[in-house]
Amino acid sequence: MKDSVAMENVAQPGEGAVPGLIPRVLLAAVPVLSLGMLGAVPSLVIAWRRGARADWLAALAFTAATVGWWFQAGLTPEETHGLQFGLDALLLSLSTVGAAVHCLFVKQSVGESR
Template identity: 55%
Template sequence: MNQAVRLEKGAESPRPKELPGRPARVGLALVPLLSLGVLGFVPSLTLALRRGTRNDWLTALLFTAASVGWCFQIALTPEETHGSAYLLDVVLLAATTLGASAHLLIAGRAGR
């Protein structure tokens, strides 16, 4: 049975507040790039699980929604696409690949 644990006043939280270091951040930043945005939510979700701030969770939700929207866009858009459907596809692809990687590198450094 799990017992409730009381933290003494001034005690530090057991949850780490940042990612372990630069190699871990770079490795996580490569995940969206290597998966072409399919796993664009992984870096922000990892950061939210590690630090647990409200902004981190909102960012994780944003990148998860962009990844899901991009998957739906892929499934519902014909192969030969032009105009606004193509522009939406490019924007979602850029957000889930480049945006997710850049966010992790910037937010991981700002958390120090």
């Protein structure tokens, strides 16, 4: 009985690890190619795979920026100036460039090898 419980708790190989360089580059291309509309996807994938609190907080931050960008894109008129344009540019850059950079440079956990 104890052996079957112990076997169920053994982690699968590669589970909880950050993807390799090529999958991370492809994952980082998602927010860039979607112009920030899918900016939360890379951080959610990393948080799902590793499950660390810091990863989930980063996923929450990028999800909030992405949802803010959705609302900003839907509610902002084409001719914007001043503070509204600045907020639009900030949300756009955070959900595109910020999400891509986070995905590319996320650190490995202490127990993981590169």
